[in-house]
Amino acid sequence: MEPRRASRQRAPQLPQPRGELSAALLAALPGDDGVRLPTDQVPRADPFGEDLQLALYVLYELHYAGFAGVQDEREWDPDLLGLRRALEQRFLHGLRADVAGPAGVEEALSALLTEPVKPPADSVSHHLERDGELWQLREYAALRSLYHLKEADPHAWVIPRLRGRAKAAMVAIEYDEFGAGRAERIHARLFAELMADLGLETDYGHYLDAAPAEALATVNLMSLLGLHRAHRGALVGHFAAVEVTSSPGSRRLANALRRTGAGPAAQRFYDEHVEADAVHEQVVRRDVIGGLLDAEPALEPDVAFGIHATGYLEDRLGVRLLSAWRQQRSALRTPLQAARRAEEAEESG
């Protein structure tokens, strides 16, 4: 099914606030005059909480698609950047306190690469493959749309910060992610088609209000690492973690979609990633990480941190999803069923 063409051009709506920080930010964004930003309150905020993660997400979106009613120039508003910096420091502080693992990249990657003999209790893709129901796959796709509708964009920011072999390999992988010269093959476009097959809205940013903090944090991590040259090592680690885990995870998700009777476009996205990411995994390990560490060996602990932080936030999201689903509850802040019923009511009334 083709995603609706006109809807792809619309700027996303600002989300609903989730606390004091996000409320002040969302009040300040449409105007350019003097709503006081609560930057001084950030050090007391929960680094993984709904309020901080939403505020950070909204500020990062100014660098991607922006929002309806917010001037493009506000991307570089010094007060907003000051708030963003405080939020980033709080988030990073939380990550550095909680994330643990070896400082060597090989050890960090091997831990990711070892497919467990028994499915781990907290693996979302194992659950979906084995027992996942269609409503859970719809929720999963809605949440992942926050990243997949801008797939590979956060990683593109690292390109000017790389040289030689690492740059060439990074661009080769990104070229595939961006459709290898063909708009209809852009992975974000394939994901929109998957969403349409699942009866979801394909508008960029549509599910932001529905996404809990655990889902926002996974996307905020890549935006944070992508936007800072100082974190280029961790960004490469993040990218490697995604590529290395993608092929087996995608195989399970393709199986889950097949088993639950989702349409062909829904399966195509994950089938594509089983193939492509088996190659990307090799290139990212040998040339992106290998090239970066040949040129800048001191970055190894940063690369490892990027790998561990990715795993840590994915695990938090997995716990959130599986604990809700095991009780047959929605893992979203706004269940999809309710949204769908409202639309149907609109159509029939």
Ligand SMILES: [Fe+2]
């Ligand atoms: Fe991809």
Ligand SMILES: [Fe+2]
């Ligand atoms: Fe890939």
